[in-house]
Amino acid sequence: MLQIDLWKRVLIWLVCVTGLIMALPNAFYTRVEQSNDAVIEIIAKGETPERLEIVEQWPSWMPSSLVNLGLDLRGGAHLLAEVKVADVYAARMDAMWPEVRDALRPERATVGTFRRQAGPDGQIRLKISKPEGMSRALELVRGLATPVTSLTGVGATDIEASADGDILTVQLSDAEKLASDDRTVRQSLEIIRRRIDEVGTREPTIQRQGVDRILIQVPGIGSASELKKIIGTTAQLTFSPVVGRGSDGDAAPGVGNEIIPSLDEPGVFYTIESAPVVTGEDLVDAQPAFDQNGRPSVSFRFNTTGARRFGDYTAENIGSPFAIVLDDEVVSAPVIQSHIPGGSGIITGNFTIEESTNLAVLLRAGALPAGLEFLEERTIGPELGQDSIDAGKVATIVAFGGVLVFMVLSYGLFGIFANVALILNIALIFGMLSLIGGTLTLPGIAGIVLTVGMAVDANVLVFERIREELKAGRGPARAIEEGYSKALSAILDANVTTFITAVILFAMGSGPVRGFAITLGLGIMTSVFTAIFVTRVMIIMWFERRRPKTIEV
Amino acid sequence: MRLKLVPEKTSFDFFSSWKLWMGFSALLMVLSVVSFFAQGLNFGIDFRGGTTVRTESSQAIDIATYRGAIEPLKLGDISITEVFDPNFDEDEHVAMIRIQAQADGEAISGETVEALRAALDVIAPGIKFVSVESVGPKVSGELVQTAVLAVVLAIGAVLVYIWLRFEWQFALGAVAALVHDVLLTIGVFAAVQIKFDLAIIAALLTIVGYSLNDTVVVFDRVRENLRKFKKLSLAEVLNLSINQTLSRTVMTSVTTLIALISLFVLGGDVIRGFVFAMIWGVIVGTYSSVFVASTILLRLGVKRDWSKVANTTGNQFSNIDA
Numbered sequence: 001m002l003q004i005d006l007w008k009r010v011l012i013w014l015v016c017v018t019g020l021i022m023a024l025p026n027a028f029y030t031r032v033e034q035s036n037d038a039v040i041e042i043i044a045k046g047e048t049p050e051r052l053e054i055v056e057q058w059p060s061w062m063p064s065s066l067v068n069l070g071l072d073l074r075g076g077a078h079l080l081a082e083v084k085v086a087d088v089y090a091a092r093m094d095a096m097w098p099e100v101r102d103a104l105r106p107e108r109a110t111v112g113t114f115r116r117q118a119g120p121d122g123q124i125r126l127k128i129s130k131p132e133g134m135s136r137a138l139e140l141v142r143g144l145a146t147p148v149t150s151l152t153g154v155g156a157t158d159i160e161a162s163a164d165g166d167i168l169t170v171q172l173s174d175a176e177k178l179a180s181d182d183r184t185v186r187q188s189l190e191i192i193r194r195r196i197d198e199v200g201t202r203e204p205t206i207q208r209q210g211v212d213r214i215l216i217q218v219p220g221i222g223s224a225s226e227l228k229k230i231i232g233t234t235a236q237l238t239f240s241p242v243v244g245r246g247s248d249g250d251a252a253p254g255v256g257n258e259i260i261p262s263l264d265e266p267g268v269f270y271t272i273e274s275a276p277v278v279t280g281e282d283l284v285d286a287q288p289a290f291d292q293n294g295r296p297s298v299s300f301r302f303n304t305t306g307a308r309r310f311g312d313y314t315a316e317n318i319g320s321p322f323a324i325v326l327d328d329e330v331v332s333a334p335v336i337q338s339h340i341p342g343g344s345g346i347i348t349g350n351f352t353i354e355e356s357t358n359l360a361v362l363l364r365a366g367a368l369p370a371g372l373e374f375l376e377e378r379t380i381g382p383e384l385g386q387d388s389i390d391a392g393k394v395a396t397i398v399a400f401g402g403v404l405v406f407m408v409l410s411y412g413l414f415g416i417f418a419n420v421a422l423i424l425n426i427a428l429i430f431g432m433l434s435l436i437g438g439t440l441t442l443p444g445i446a447g448i449v450l451t452v453g454m455a456v457d458a459n460v461l462v463f464e465r466i467r468e469e470l471k472a473g474r475g476p477a478r479a480i481e482e483g484y485s486k487a488l489s490a491i492l493d494a495n496v497t498t499f500i501t502a503v504i505l506f507a508m509g510s511g512p513v514r515g516f517a518i519t520l521g522l523g524i525m526t527s528v529f530t531a532i533f534v535t536r537v538m539i540i541m542w543f544e545r546r547r548p549k550t551i552e553v
Numbered sequence: 554m555r556l557k558l559v560p561e562k563t564s565f566d567f568f569s570s571w572k573l574w575m576g577f578s579a580l581l582m583v584l585s586v587v588s589f590f591a592q593g594l595n596f597g598i599d600f601r602g603g604t605t606v607r608t609e610s611s612q613a614i615d616i617a618t619y620r621g622a623i624e625p626l627k628l629g630d631i632s633i634t635e636v637f638d639p640n641f642d643e644d645e646h647v648a649m650i651r652i653q654a655q656a657d658g659e660a661i662s663g664e665t666v667e668a669l670r671a672a673l674d675v676i677a678p679g680i681k682f683v684s685v686e687s688v689g690p691k692v693s694g695e696l697v698q699t700a701v702l703a704v705v706l707a708i709g710a711v712l713v714y715i716w717l718r719f720e721w722q723f724a725l726g727a728v729a730a731l732v733h734d735v736l737l738t739i740g741v742f743a744a745v746q747i748k749f750d751l752a753i754i755a756a757l758l759t760i761v762g763y764s765l766n767d768t769v770v771v772f773d774r775v776r777e778n779l780r781k782f783k784k785l786s787l788a789e790v791l792n793l794s795i796n797q798t799l800s801r802t803v804m805t806s807v808t809t810l811i812a813l814i815s816l817f818v819l820g821g822d823v824i825r826g827f828v829f830a831m832i833w834g835v836i837v838g839t840y841s842s843v844f845v846a847s848t849i850l851l852r853l854g855v856k857r858d859w860s861k862v863a864n865t866t867g868n869q870f871s872n873i874d875a
Contacts, residue, residue: 453810504707
């Protein structure tokens with residue numbers, strides 16, 4: 001009759017205890033947060049007694065994941081930017097013009113004289129004086145095309161040339177435009193990410209949205225305008241001589257030198273000469289490439305001044321390392337193998353293809369590849385966030401208390417069982433939120449409060465069913481058993497339908513609304529779990545112990 | 554001694570004056586639609602673009618003075634409202650300033666915000682901008698589309714789910730109740746002119762979920778009683794089922810309302826509109842699951858004689874219980 005296998009009981013309690021432990025760090029939010037930050041600092045900058053002390057504020061054997069607080073609770077800035085991808089087309093065409101000119105020039109006899117006409121951005125419009133030579137001109141221009149390097153554009157070339165009377169029009173092909181848009185947005189994303197990381201704020205969110213948009217959320221920053229300024233600053237690239245390499249970030253670097261960390265080797269520091277050999281201003285191009293062994297690498301090219309200085313330096317320093325420094329971090333420190341005269345070179349390292357692409361992007365990242373249009377911006381002051389947290393806390397506690405009292409008044413002992421389940425329920429929500437790294441927003445708090453109200457529903461369904469069974473004259477054990485089994489289909493149907501709406505909210509919503517969907521969805525899962533397992537185990541354990549002849553629900 | 558909101562055994566006849574209730578609901582729905590078209594919704598910037606600035610100052614707020622200070626900046630249509638909340642301190646005066654969307658599809662510029670701050674600082678020294686939110690018209694149009702799509706999708710998805718789990722008459726009844734609830738909520742927002750923004754869409758969807766929750770519990774009992782009491786008429790079965798679940802319906806509504814009301818009073822003004830929508834939705838949703846969904850089910854009728862057809866044709870997904 002009333003039985004649950006031992007292993008099921010153990011499993012149920014195990015889930016509850018795990019949830020409680022996972023949720024626990026959130027009860028000591030500030031302390032755990034400081035401790036986590038200190039751990040990151042130690043990895044980045046090395047150990048100090050103060051940092052270790054802060055780390056020890058929270059025992060390392062305890063879980064330390066916290067619920068992220070959304071912008072509306074923590075304060076910060078939110079930007080939605082659209083990358084003006086078409087900017088790039090114009091730049092590409094302007095860069096192409098000399099090539100077109102050089103290709104046509106030797107064939108003046110066939111095509112006659114030609115002049116570039118004013119036309120829309122992203123097109124080269126060419127008027128030739130001998131329209132009968134148009135087919136030759138088209139042939140020459142088409143000869144300049146290169147295949148598109150993207151998955152979707154296989155077989156297509158990057159430019160399209162067409163003729164209309166004596167006007168020859170050259171523009172990017174659709175396939176190339178697609179590929180170019182994608183590159184532009186990825187470059188912009190990478191540059192924005194880098195610049196924001198530079199400022200060192202906590203947990204920024206930088207995501208691509210749709211085809212050409214970038215969502216940027218930075219907690220703790222003063223205002224959206226400030227964020228825009230950060231995005232607008234340019235990255236600093238230098239090529240500097242390396243003096244030494246070590247693991248101590250606070251050592252004395254010596255006169256004219258400085259110590260900077262490595263970008264991807266934690267705990268490694270380089271001592272470099274402060275005066276760079278060449279700076280990023282002299283760089284004209286950087287492309288992802290492959291070295292002679294077929295490993296991903298980055299090729300770059302300097303302008304003439306840069307090339308001369310770089311050539312002289314490499315000739316004099318064969319065998320010694322030099323550092324490629326980006327925004328005060330060493331990207332890589334290769335050893336000079338030979339004199340590099342032409343002003344172009346190749347950076348090798350343990351790159352994946354993706355990394356080499358990113359690095360090429362970063363090297364070119366003097367400026368964003370295209371303009372940004374800010375479609376949406378929000379600034380939430382930290383005070384407002386704190387007020388919302390405080391108000392939310394009070395409201396949750398009052399809501400909680402009210403429901404607890406009401407349940408005991410209505411169902412007596414069974415009400416207490418439901419209340420224990422309710423408390424566990426909240427703990428489980430926080431535990432799961434921490435586990436999946438979910439974000440708690442103000443509507444999210446509302447979702448939790450709503451869950452408090454609705455979580456008892458499943459229990460109420462069961463208890464009412466038990467009451468009915470008792471009224472129908474069944475014994476206590478049988479009534480409890482029947483109550484659970486008959487209420488199950490109602491509980492499932494009711495919660496599945498609400499869950500469907502939570503899923504749709506999550507899929508369609510953004511920001512705060514999504515936060516609400518997460519807590520609502522988690523709340524539904526945990527409340528079904530607590531109602532059909534946890535209270536049942538409690539009731540059965542109580543029943544086995546007491547063996548009451550009659551029960552009152 | 555137990556607290557009992559509903560007597561031990563009830564036998565209300567919920568359908569004796571169904572015409573009255575349906576008429577009442579229909580009237581409210583018509584009023585909602587009229588109010589929606591006559592007054593329109595007080596759309597927040599999420600939906601029509603523009604900027605809202607939340608200011609905080611220790612001086613009392615005089616809206617005319619604020620307006621006078623902002624007018625010279627020529628920002629177009631502005632609206633200023635003072636915000637009151639029991640959580641505020643004595644000398645905490647909060648205002649919401651809304652500025653219409655500026656030309657060219659972009660969000661507001663940093664310079665404009667600075668100019669606004671400077672202008673207001675003259676009349677209220679030390680004024681703080683605790684939040685500035687700006688949405689360009691390009692995005693707001695898309696947000697409207699997504700929001701409408703989300704509500705339609707949610708209703709469609711549950712329609713399918715209930716159809717699978719019950720029969721199509723149940724699904725129609727449930728969805729009629731949903732449309733009723735959503736319309737009435739939009740109607741009340743149009744009538745009272747509370748700000749309608751993205752969060753309200755979330756509230757609407759939650760109302761959809763809650764109302765369904767209620768309807769489904771009643772329907773679940775109807776399904777069970779239809780099998781149990783083959784002799785009773787549909788109206789009797791419906792009445793019996795609603796009476797049997799009445800205690801639960803009231804209990805759940807009360808616990809949810811306890812939670813929501815405490816959030817409404819104590820949760821701060823930022824989410825008050827959102828919570829208001831939910832409170833309204835819980836009340837309307839509870840009402841509609843009895844008086845709209847069940848009445849429609851009664852009018853549509855249910856096929857009750859399954860003896861001739863294989864039991865698995867209409868409700869093959871209904872036996873997942875226990």
